[in-house]
Amino acid sequence: MITVIGLGFVGLTTGLGFAKKGFKVYGVDVAQGKVDLIKSGKVPFYEPHLEEALKETTGKTFFPTTDLSEAIANSELVFFCVGTPSDDEGRADLGQINGALTSVLSHVRKGDFKALVIKSTVPPSTTKEKVKPFIEKEGFEVGKDVGLANNPEFLREGYAWDDFVNPDRIVIGAEDERTRAILEKVYAPFGRPFYSVSWNTGEYIKYLSNTLLATLISYANEQSMLAYAVGDIDISKAFKILHQDKRWSGSPAGMTSYVYPGCGFGGYCLPKDTAALNALAAQKGYQSGILQNVINVNAQVKAFHLDRIMTACKKDENITVLGLAFKAESDDVRDTPAWYFINGLMEAGYKNIKAYDPLANHAYDLLYKQPLQYCKTMEEAIDNTEKVVVVTAWKEFKEKSDLLKDKVVFDLRYALNK
Ligand SMILES: NC(=O)c1ccc[n+]([C@@H]2O[C@H](COP(=O)([O-])OP(=O)(O)OC[C@H]3O[C@@H](n4cnc5c(N)ncnc54)[C@H](O)[C@@H]3O)[C@@H](O)[C@H]2O)c1
Incomplete structure (x- = not known):
């Protein structure tokens, strides 16, 4: 049996993914409300297919619970999928990992080997220099x-x-044979390339991936600001023509979508992971030029667009924000650029802000509690408004772009005529 600790985007997907492959999985979270919701067959966030998997597996191979003792007693393998937010210095805050480790270890009996696997994103050297000493301080010998x-x-x-059930590759950072063999066994049914590397390498690969994506985005955003400065450049067309280069084509997961301008990357991963690798590099004595500038450009592009909006809009006029989620096809509003624009406008004295997101109105309101007028439809949102700011590249906005033809539109994602 497997225990998955933390039932967020990663943990719930991981738990259900293994449950669907026939493993028995305990899904544990400290948030009682979340566990109750999951037990009732509901996914606490928007993510296609999870609800079907939940209905199919709950009570058969998937067991959501807050009871760690039963879960750990019965499991040989424990995945940690808790959050790793940024601290004030941009470093990864390991508080949730340490909390979860302490709870799990309090249920581990010596002689009863458990493989503990960190699936949360943690900067390279964390397993070796932070997690291993932490476990040893709790009185357990790692590897034994x-x-x-x-x-x-x-x-x-x-x-x-x-992405979980059909991964491109499976990467594990493992330094004892028993844990490596357990992971190889549970991932065997996925039939995908399996790479076993050192602890540091495993962690590093994830940051290599996320910071490259962040770099591509900041590159595209910097180019868009440069193009504005030059003038008379059709930015979205230029990027689409760039994508026609045959060295780019055939990229199945849409890698080109990262080389396209917008209003800055947000969400739970790219900002915090780029900041964390940059902070780690400095701490280890390497001053990163590129990563620091990726972060700077991400702040600069948001300020650039906010300035454009404020220059064109009067404080007493209605402004509509289309899109609150950090990206389309998601209701995740963590570190969403929408917050930056709305907050910036409000701080500058703009009061009449309406907002509409096909999925994320509720999640945004819950997290940020700003005095916004939320609208149920795009039509309602743009009614009686001349200035419209498109912050998320939802298909709906493009499909209904005719509705915007008499408005002043700030298409911050270059999405409407993409
Ligand atoms: N969201 C993504 O797209 C994504 C993709 C890849 C990797 N990651 C990484 O995976 C990790 C989790 O991300 P997420 O988006 O799923 O986070 P999340 O915040 O949605 O979920 C974390 C869950 O852990 C629970 N939790 C916290 N402490 C706990 C404890 N002691 N015991 C049990 N449960 C506990 C929380 O209640 C929460 O439900 C992060 O490190 C993130 O960087 C996220």
Whole structure:
């Protein structure tokens, strides 16, 4: 049996993915409300296919619970999928990992080997320099009493199920044979390339991936600001023509979508992971030029667009924000650029802001509680408004772009005529 700790995007997908492959899985979370919701067959966030998998497996191979003792007693393998947010210095805050490790270890009996696997994104050297000493301080010998590995997750929100059940590759950072063998066994049914590397390498691969994506986005955003400065450049057309280069084509997962301008990357992963690798590099004595500038450009492009909007809009006029989620096909509003624009406008004294997102109105309101007028449809949102700011590249906005033809539109994602 497998225990998955933390039932967010990654943990719930992981738990259900293994349950669907026939393993018995305990899904544990400290949030009682979340567990109750999951037990009732509901997914606490928008993610296609998870609800079907939940209905199919709950009570048969998937067991959501807050009771760690039963879960750990019965499991040989424990995945940690808790959050790793940024601290004030941009470093990964390991509080949730340490909390979950302490709870799990309190249920581990010596002589009863458990493989502990960090699936949360943690900066390279964390397993070796932070997690291993932490476990040893709790009185367990790593490699003997417990196994320790990391297993970065590459899923994309909105495509989490498919990315998990059909991964491009499986990466584990493992340094004891027993843990490596357990992971190889549980991943065998996925039939995908399986790479077993050192602890540091496993963690590093995840940051290599996320910081490259962030770099591509900041490159495209910097180019868009440069193009504005030059003038008379059709930015979206220029990028689409760039994508026609045959060295780019055939990229199945849409790598080109990262080389396209917008209003800055957001969400739970790219901002915090780029900041964390940059902070780690500095701490280890390497001053990163590129990563620091990726972060700077991400701040600069948001300020650039906010300035454009404020220059064109009067404080007493209605402004409509289309899109609140950090990206389309998601209701995740963590670190969403929408917050930056709405907050910036409000701080500058703009009061009449209406907002509409096909999925994320509720999640946004819950997290940010700004005095916004939320609208149920795009039509309602743009009614009686001249200025419209498109912050998320939802298909609906493009499909209904005719409705916007008499408005002043700030298409911050270059999405309407993409
Ligand atoms: N969201 C993504 O697209 C994505 C993709 C790849 C990797 N990751 C990484 O995976 C990790 C989890 O991300 P997420 O988006 O699923 O986070 P999340 O915040 O949605 O979920 C984390 C869950 O862990 C629970 N939790 C916290 N402490 C706990 C404890 N002691 N015991 C049990 N449960 C506990 C929380 O209640 C929460 O439900 C992060 O490190 C993230 O960087 C995320």
